[in-house]
Amino acid sequence: MHYIIGIDEAGRGPLAGPVAVGVVCIPKNFYPKNPRAKLPLRDSKKLPKHAREAWFQYIKAHPKIFYAVSMAHPKTIDRVNISNAVNLAATRALQKLVESCELKVKSYQIYVDAGIKINRKKLSTLNLQLTTLVRGDEKINAIKLASIIAKVTRDRYIIKKHREYPAYKFNVHKGYGTKIHLKALKAHGPCPLHRLTFIKKYISI
Numbered sequence: 316m317h318y319i320i321g322i323d324e325a326g327r328g329p330l331a332g333p334v335a336v337g338v339v340c341i342p343k344n345f346y347p348k349n350p351r352a353k354l355p356l357r358d359s360k361k362l363p364k365h366a367r368e369a370w371f372q373y374i375k376a377h378p379k380i381f382y383a384v385s386m387a388h389p390k391t392i393d394r395v396n397i398s399n400a401v402n403l404a405a406t407r408a409l410q411k412l413v414e415s416c417e418l419k420v421k422s423y424q425i426y427v428d429a430g431i432k433i434n435r436k437k438l439s440t441l442n443l444q445l446t447t448l449v450r451g452d453e454k455i456n457a458i459k460l461a462s463i464i465a466k467v468t469r470d471r472y473i474i475k476k477h478r479e480y481p482a483y484k485f486n487v488h489k490g491y492g493t494k495i496h497l498k499a500l501k502a503h504g505p506c507p508l509h510r511l512t513f514i515k516k517y518i519s520i
Contacts, residue, residue: 317423333388
């Protein structure tokens, strides 16, 4: 059977929290349908929270869908920059997928949303067939599913961290540079969740 693997990220732009990369593997002629979502499959940015959550549960429960997710945290982002952090997380997520489902598939194609690069040296045992697509999250179902996995995983993580750092209201803005977030940042300074290279233009650190 021929398989499609999609890779996408969530959280490239926030001032705080990790960036997450999802990887999803589905059969080539598999067309995801989820009545509980009440909306067709789309990129995570184009779905409301309730639909993302419904699709997330669908992905987790479906026997034909394999997935993995990896995150790069603020210290890594500050050390290597956001683009390299995304690439690190993407490579790790693909490694996880290969290991978790023991990818013995002879025929598969990997589609990567533009802006993500896989470190082929880390996966030298695989004959990677990579295609990079601009707006891949609008064209390839596996990428759409990967974007949902990445987005929901990241959102859940940073909402959980809100309990540790309630002053910043991460549960409201998920680390993005909203007025509420910037006001809290200026009042309290950075916490361990902040990307120091991202916030230096807003406060002195």
